[in-house]
Amino acid sequence: MSQVRTRFAPSPTGDLHIGGARTALFNWLFAKKTKGVFILRIEDTDVERSTQEAVQGILDAMKWLGLDWDEGPYFQSERFRLYQEVAERLLREGKAYRCYCKPEELEEKRREALRAGRKPKYDRSCLERRVHPLSQPFAIRFLSSDQGVTVVEDLIQGRIVFDNSELDDLIILRSDGFPTYNFSVVVDDGTMGITHVIRGNDHLNNTPRQIQIYQALEFPLPRFAHVPMILGPDKKKLSKRHGAPSVMEYKKMGYLPEAVVNYLVRLGWSYGDQEEFTLEELIEKFTLEAVGRSPAAINPGKLDWLNSQYIKKKDLDELVRLFLPFLEEKGYLVPDLEFLKKIVSSLRERVKTLVEMANLSEFYFAEEVSYEEEGTKRYLTPGSLLIFEEMREALSKEKLLDRDTAHRLIQQLAEKQGQPLVKIAQPIRVALTGRTASPPLDEVMEILGQGKVIRRLEKAIKYLEQKEGK
């Protein structure tokens, strides 16, 4: 049994979006599972639309997801000579022929055929041509078989039979010397010894043509596995409109790479009722046979949920490290790591993304609390003045403000005032955080520390006195 070799072959014309990322992931998983080799190849034959930034973006996104490659990246733009040589070989062997037809002529013929209700298929008018003037530009066409059938034994889609009469003689090398997609991909996969071509379903219809080229080149045929497309939440084709399909945007939005991987793998693949998988489990359990055949719509809510699960479980130091850039983004100064760790460990239980965590942590870092409107209206009322004063008083007598102390003080105050806990807690919450919703008050007080708590209570007292003065 020869070693498995898979590849991911993106075009660097934009960001790596989630459809591509999932294809890469399946290739990676399959290679890992079989102890094979995963190859990265950049398909940049379209020089006009390919950019260096896009290449870098793809590499970054792959690294962020943890999809490391064993070989490459190879660049098609560095292999033009190879494509030309192989095309000339086919020419010599009579498996391809020169075509001098001008694009305008071909376009005209195509339109005519469509008008007459015929298939717009190349008429092979250059096949029998005897004279080959080298001064005139020509393309090289593959001489395809128009008899019989070509069968694709797809690992995901099953057995698919194509009538060869449907295929026409496709151009493999354009007159400017550039290879076409279907040709370069076969030359590359063949010469790189790819054993399993795992790619998007949009290439299924190209596969019979490619198989014929494999046969003409006498390359061993790889196994094919066409994974279904990913759709937008509305079941329509995925596009930029649908939020953020680019991998690096998920990073910016505060998703963890393991959550994104877990989410992507479950789009089309499943393992019984299991929803959460570690990378090791995925490698162990992944099979191409278990990949579904129907297209899947993305479901942002599920990614949120998965992300919140991973945020809860992540190693705390690691989470803090990942969280830091989001604080910097907001311009918060982080006084010390222990303080930050406490904050993260308190907030991690209640957020879906790191961006949300940064938003919720605002009151810990702000010099001055800003009161939100609802909290002001409901809780910063004359009746709260006494609560703030009593709490400040009680606090100032304590040596140390930890969670238990804070809890005790709130409870004592409630008893003293003959009020339910909530009547005491809510005004204090607004005074300390500016909001009506926050982590538990005792926790907030401990993290904030005695000094800040007292200062914020005093600010609230001043605020109330001014309000009443008017």
Place this chain on the structure above:
RNA sequence: GGUCCCAUCGUCUAGUGGCCUAGGACAUCGGCCUCUCACGUCGAAAACACGGGUUCGAAUCCCGUUGGGACCA
């Protein structure tokens, strides 16, 4: 237009002829927990696109219809 693919709750899916009164997860709604918001927990509502066959029996196999999608340009 031709060829090819697809079709189970709103979404991701389990299901490979009897275990299905169709299971799980997200989202939704409600109870519990509770100082608020979450988490958690318990529960509810929610699907086999339609029509024909095959079979003692069909979500499951076959054919057709409809609806989506891809490719060819």
